[in-house]
Amino acid sequence: MRRRLAAALRPAAAIGGALAAMAIALALLGASPLAVAADLADGAFGNWIAFTDTLARATPLVFCGLAVAVAFHGALWNIGADGQLVAGALAAGALGPALGGAPHALAIAAIIGAGGLAGALWGGLAGWLRARRNVNEVISTIMLNFIAAQLLSWAVHGPLMEPSGAFPASRKIAAAARLHLYFAPTRLNLAMLFAVALAAVCELGLFRTAAGFELRALGRNRRASAFFGMPIARLTVGAMALSGMLAGFGGAVQVAAITHRLYETISPGWGYEAIAVALVARLSPLGVVPAALLFGALDSGSQAMQRADGVSAQLVYVVQALAIIVMLAFDASAGGGWRELLGGGASDAPDAAAEARDA
Amino acid sequence: MLETRSISRRFGRTLALDRVDFHARPGEIHALIGENGAGKSTLVGIIAGRLAADSGQVLLDGVALRAGVSAVALRRARIAAVYQSPMLFERMTWEENLALGGFAAGASPRALDAVAARARQIAAAAGFELPPPRALVADRSVAERVRLEIVRALSFAPRVLILDEPTSLLAPAELKIFLAALGRLRDAGRIVVLVTHKLAEALAVADRITVMRCGRVVTETRAAESGAAELARLMIGALPDAPARAPRDPDPAAPPALALTGVTLVREGRRVLDEISLTVRPGEIVGLAGVDGNGQAELVEAIAGAVKLDAGSIVPAPGGPAVAVIPQHRDRDGLVLEMPLWENLMLAAPLRARFAPHGFFGRAAARRFCAELLGRFAIRAAAGPACAAGALSGGNRQRLSVARALAGAPRVIVAHDICRGLDLGAAAQVRRALAEFAAAGGAVLLISTDLDELLECCGRLLVMVRGRVRETAPADRDPERLGLLMAGAAA
Numbered sequence: 075m076r077r078r079l080a081a082a083l084r085p086a087a088a089i090g091g092a093l094a095a096m097a098i099a100l101a102l103l104g105a106s107p108l109a110v111a112a113d114l115a116d117g118a119f120g121n122w123i124a125f126t127d128t129l130a131r132a133t134p135l136v137f138c139g140l141a142v143a144v145a146f147h148g149a150l151w152n153i154g155a156d157g158q159l160v161a162g163a164l165a166a167g168a169l170g171p172a173l174g175g176a177p178h179a180l181a182i183a184a185i186i187g188a189g190g191l192a193g194a195l196w197g198g199l200a201g202w203l204r205a206r207r208n209v210n211e212v213i214s215t216i217m218l219n220f221i222a223a224q225l226l227s228w229a230v231h232g233p234l235m236e237p238s239g240a241f242p243a244s245r246k247i248a249a250a251a252r253l254h255l256y257f258a259p260t261r262l263n264l265a266m267l268f269a270v271a272l273a274a275v276c277e278l279g280l281f282r283t284a285a286g287f288e289l290r291a292l293g294r295n296r297r298a299s300a301f302f303g304m305p306i307a308r309l310t311v312g313a314m315a316l317s318g319m320l321a322g323f324g325g326a327v328q329v330a331a332i333t334h335r336l337y338e339t340i341s342p343g344w345g346y347e348a349i350a351v352a353l354v355a356r357l358s359p360l361g362v363v364p365a366a367l368l369f370g371a372l373d374s375g376s377q378a379m380q381r382a383d384g385v386s387a388q389l390v391y392v393v394q395a396l397a398i399i400v401m402l403a404f405d406a407s408a409g410g411g412w413r414e415l416l417g418g419g420a421s422d423a424p425d426a427a428a429e430a431r432d433a
Numbered sequence: 434m435l436e437t438r439s440i441s442r443r444f445g446r447t448l449a450l451d452r453v454d455f456h457a458r459p460g461e462i463h464a465l466i467g468e469n470g471a472g473k474s475t476l477v478g479i480i481a482g483r484l485a486a487d488s489g490q491v492l493l494d495g496v497a498l499r500a501g502v503s504a505v506a507l508r509r510a511r512i513a514a515v516y517q518s519p520m521l522f523e524r525m526t527w528e529e530n531l532a533l534g535g536f537a538a539g540a541s542p543r544a545l546d547a548v549a550a551r552a553r554q555i556a557a558a559a560g561f562e563l564p565p566p567r568a569l570v571a572d573r574s575v576a577e578r579v580r581l582e583i584v585r586a587l588s589f590a591p592r593v594l595i596l597d598e599p600t601s602l603l604a605p606a607e608l609k610i611f612l613a614a615l616g617r618l619r620d621a622g623r624i625v626v627l628v629t630h631k632l633a634e635a636l637a638v639a640d641r642i643t644v645m646r647c648g649r650v651v652t653e654t655r656a657a658e659s660g661a662a663e664l665a666r667l668m669i670g671a672l673p674d675a676p677a678r679a680p681r682d683p684d685p686a687a688p689p690a691l692a693l694t695g696v697t698l699v700r701e702g703r704r705v706l707d708e709i710s711l712t713v714r715p716g717e718i719v720g721l722a723g724v725d726g727n728g729q730a731e732l733v734e735a736i737a738g739a740v741k742l743d744a745g746s747i748v749p750a751p752g753g754p755a756v757a758v759i760p761q762h763r764d765r766d767g768l769v770l771e772m773p774l775w776e777n778l779m780l781a782a783p784l785r786a787r788f789a790p791h792g793f794f795g796r797a798a799a800r801r802f803c804a805e806l807l808g809r810f811a812i813r814a815a816a817g818p819a820c821a822a823g824a825l826s827g828g829n830r831q832r833l834s835v836a837r838a839l840a841g842a843p844r845v846i847v848a849h850d851i852c853r854g855l856d857l858g859a860a861a862q863v864r865r866a867l868a869e870f871a872a873a874g875g876a877v878l879l880i881s882t883d884l885d886e887l888l889e890c891c892g893r894l895l896v897m898v899r900g901r902v903r904e905t906a907p908a909d910r911d912p913e914r915l916g917l918l919m920a921g922a923a924a
Binding site for chain 1: 734737738739751752753758760765766767768769770771772776779780781782785789792793794796
């Protein structure tokens with residue numbers, strides 16, 4: 075129990091360490107670290123609007139963080155959550171305007187389902203390339219990110235452009251397909267609840283099912299998985315499709331709840347930030363939720379900080395990056411986990427060890 | 434003269450070398466022979482400075498060499514070693530490789546033409562051919578790579594040339610040329626130490642032979658005065674005290690539980706499995722003897738379904754629940770060290786099907802089953818089923834692998850080197866478990882380099898040499914005869 079508590083505290087310690095480093099840097103630059111911290115916290119949690127904004131900012135990070143965590147458990151380095159999210163948003167934005175006649179529940183199911191399906195195709199494509207053609211998924215998912223971004227750009231300048239043709243944006247989705255903002259004027263909606271439910275499903279799926287077990291075994295020892303006859307190709311494609319689906323859901327709910335239409339810049343890079351989120355969460359699906367909240371809070375607080383202290387909002391990216399580096403460098407977590415996974419050499423190292431033993 | 438005085442070296446709890454005295458004189462080819470794990474590679478590693486000895490000395494012409502000396506110091510002492518697997522950069526040309534290896538001291542490493550010219554000079558003197566100019570190492574055969582390594586070693590004009598199993602990958606025709614070249618080096622007054630487990634080769638080429646077994650020098654003898662049978666006995670150890678157990682008689686009419694037909698696997702242009710056909714019937718323990726590296730690991734991979742065959746067929750189909758495989762490298766191929774013990778059991782498909790019948794694990798039941806298995810097989814795990822597999826000792830990991838294979842209730846068990854590294858009691862326990870499995874109608878293919886083990890446990894014996902498997906006659910059923918067959922002697 076104490077060990078579990080210590081494990082949960084480690085990411086917090088890393089963030090704390092990164093914040094401490096930033097505090098020193100701020101002090102050297104002449105700003106008051108305490109004032110900056112207070113404004114940051116105030117911007118993120120200071121009032122009801124700020125708090126709900128933090129939740130809304132965290133929501134796509136939960137979806138993408140889950141996508142990354144699931145894939146990384148299988149040692150599938152999905153860097154393409156951003157493209158998969160864009161694919162999901164594109165499908166949702168394309169389908170949304172046509173859902174006018176449908177009942178609300180059906181329209182919501184259709185728009186989110188379409189987003190998930192598009193994301194699954196986008197991620198599954200990278201999985202198929204890996205399984206059948208041995209294309210490194212790091213490369214293929216990054217390339218697919220570019221393609222998705224350009225597809226979106228083409229769509230909002232071309233076939234999906236709003237009727238006036240004045241703005242590079244799509245038509246608004248039908249009212250029936252919009253996720254309600256129950257607490258207007260805040261942006262609070264049901265998407266966060268959906269994301270938390272998905273996190274629980276991922277946690278169960280990874281740690282309680284045979285398929286999740288096979289994926290984790292594959293990620294930790296590919297050779298043993300082959301020796302025990304696991305369907306490696308099927309697992310690879312399935313995990314990447316599932317990962318893409320989670321990110322695609324994120325894109326769809328963003329369109330359904332927040333933007334209601336497509337823009338070129340629908341994602342500010344959530345898919346990449348999600349890698350940091352998943353790492354801070356130590357690849358635990360349930361841990362992704364608080365990690366995403368933290369990153370969302372930094373995002374929304376940074377605006378207030380910039381206004382109040384004249385410190386660039388970009389500073390929070392430095393904090394986030396420092397937190398990751400601190401964790402990677404100092405968290406020699408007991409019994410493996412993502413540190414070994416990220417090391418990448420873990421699957422090859424036993425060869426050398428075995429050779430040394432046999433010598 | 435090269436000599437070692439009372440060298441000892443321990444790896445963990447294994448005493449790899451036990452007060453080893455070894456002498457090699459100038460102008461002779463000295464063969465160091467022994468089975469896998471006898472300590473040969475450790476000894477040459479210490480002589481070559483790659484490993485440090487726990488105690489004892491290495492002397493060259495009466496001068497002690499410091500332990501753990503750097504490559505530079507070794508060159509000064511003029512000891513050059515060629516190791517089992519060539520250490521070359523695949524994606525570079527052979528000239529670049531030689532230049533990087535400190536070839537041709539004095540020449541600029543960039544002057545590749547000079548390197549090539551000098552290499553051809555050395556190669557011509559040794560009777561070698563070199564690859565065409567600017568050829569990539571990746572495209573060259575294993576034999577050519579070994580020759581490159583030797584040319585590099587010779588470029589230091591070494592007093593001592595150590596060759597660690599350089600011939601295990603050479604084809605017979607290449608081998609002949611290579612061994613003749615060794616003779617020329619000897620005649621030039623060099624000390625050549627040839628490490629090998631091939632008895633015939635040692636007898637053919639060496640002047641003196643040192644036999645090692647279990648970390649000790651068993652004997653040193655002149656090649657001309659020793660017979661193959663006697664050396665084989667010395668290599669393999671005392672004959673088993675008890676007479677070999679009478680081979681069990683399985684029902685010859687019963688259909689085989691495992692049948693391989695014409696199984697062929699090609700890797701890097703070499704047929705590592707060469708039209709292997711064999712059967713194992715229910716109730717039978719078939720032994721597969723052979724020197725390590727003759728295709729046994731690939732055979733196990735093929736039966737497990739971890740590789741795709743180039744030809745042939747295996748019944749039952751690989752990857753199914755009927756066959757349980759216990760791989761040789763249990764950590765690399767058989768366990769997920771970060772996962773708890775009970776999850777490691779679930780790697781076996783039949784157990785996964787049993788404890789996750791509808792895709793969801795009954796974790797409590799799986800843990801209880803694991804705890805029971807730990808007790809039944811006397812696996813010592815401090816934290817029980819939740820303990821990570823990596824926290825177990827080697828012997829306990831091995832027992833876990835065996836327990837898992839048996840628990841899946843397969844029809845066939847393929848066990849590769851399962852008693853390596855186990856103490857006598859644990860090994861006996863593992864063998865008894867296999868015998869009981871066979872007595873209950875299971876079929877076992879036991880792959881081992883340990884002849885005593887095979888003679889004790891198995892009915893029919895097969896021998897694997899260079900990717901081929903052949904049956905042995907009942908008359909072959911003794912260690913000397915089998916040792917010769919393993920070394921590639923004609924039937």
